[in-house]
Amino acid sequence: MEYTEKAESRNNRETDDRAIALFDSGMGGLTCVKALRRQLPGESIIYYGDCLRAPYGDRSVETLKFFSRQIADFLTSFPVKMLVVACNTISSLCLGNLKERYPDLPVEGMIDMTVKTVADTYPDRNIGIIATSAAIKSGMYVKKLRESGCRGELFPLACPSFVPAVEAGICDGPEAEAIVRDALDEYMEKNQVSALILGCTHFPFLRPVIEKLYPSVLIIDPADIVARGIKTMMEDHALAAGSGENPQQRFYTSKLTDAYAQAVREVAAEDSGEITVKVFDE
Ligand code: DGL
Numbered sequence: 001m002e003y004t005e006k007a008e009s010r011n012n013r014e015t016d017d018r019a020i021a022l023f024d025s026g027m028g029g030l031t032c033v034k035a036l037r038r039q040l041p042g043e044s045i046i047y048y049g050d051c052l053r054a055p056y057g058d059r060s061v062e063t064l065k066f067f068s069r070q071i072a073d074f075l076t077s078f079p080v081k082m083l084v085v086a087c088n089t090i091s092s093l094c095l096g097n098l099k100e101r102y103p104d105l106p107v108e109g110m111i112d113m114t115v116k117t118v119a120d121t122y123p124d125r126n127i128g129i130i131a132t133s134a135a136i137k138s139g140m141y142v143k144k145l146r147e148s149g150c151r152g153e154l155f156p157l158a159c160p161s162f163v164p165a166v167e168a169g170i171c172d173g174p175e176a177e178a179i180v181r182d183a184l185d186e187y188m189e190k191n192q193v194s195a196l197i198l199g200c201t202h203f204p205f206l207r208p209v210i211e212k213l214y215p216s217v218l219i220i221d222p223a224d225i226v227a228r229g230i231k232t233m234m235e236d237h238a239l240a241a242g243s244g245e246n247p248q249q250r251f252y253t254s255k256l257t258d259a260y261a262q263a264v265r266e267v268a269a270e271d272s273g274e275i276t277v278k279v280f281d282e
Pocket of ligand 1: 132163
């Protein structure tokens with residue numbers, strides 16, 4: 001409803017070529033950019049990955065609020081039509097603050113659309129949720145899965161070793177397998193997990209390893225669900241880009257690592273321009 005009014009206030013324009021802004025602690029949110037580009041190839045994207053200050057998963061709530069405000073203020077200084085918090089940790093702990101700060105902008109996180117889809121599709125499954133320590137400690141996934149109607153057992157687990165591995169470019173091979181086994185072997189053995197939510201946007205980089213090690217578990221990537229949800233929202237509320245424009249992809253980071261550059265190349269393909277380094281004061 002609230003987006004309808006905004007669409008109307010834009011003089012009944014039927015398309016909107018402003019960019020969709022996304023951010024994360026680092027390269028994790030690029031998994032959302034990839035999913036979004038699959039669903040909405042005509043949309044312009046502006047992305048910020050805070051690689052210098054990653055991981056966020058062990059930070060205090062106050063620090064996360066401060067970082068997310070800095071980044072969101074920067075992104076919303078561009079003409080954007082939506083802010084996507086492509087980080088489950090920030091979505092767990094700071095989404096309300098960001099929604100309050102930008103009352104005229106749709107602000108979407110990773111969790112609400114995910115829990116609704118999971119509850120509608122798999123209400124009775126036993127579901128594992130792996131995420132950062134801060135996101136698990138917040139209890140947000142478990143609370144919202146229950147509120148949405150999930151009736152199976154829920155098994156939340158913090159996997160603090162995954163984000164540093166991904167940021168270092170360790171996403172496959174024996175080292176990545178050892179990191180994943182160390183975190184998940186005992187957990188999978190002990191719990192009857194039939195579906196596993198990758199509750200951190202960095203974790204899909206390790207998805208092939210997780211699928212190889214635990215082939216009977218259904219993997220749920222919130223990025224796909226959120227991208228589909230955003231597509232529906234764009235179409236329903238006249239926010240979608242027109243077909244005549246060339247979509248632009250702009251990528252920012254606080255620290256340009258090889259892994260980030262490589263991930264941007266894979267996500268943006270031929271459209272990727274330069275990656276700009278932007279560091280905030282602390
Ligand atoms: N990718 C983020 C998430 O989805 C944050 C990971 C981190 O920096 O710890 O939670």
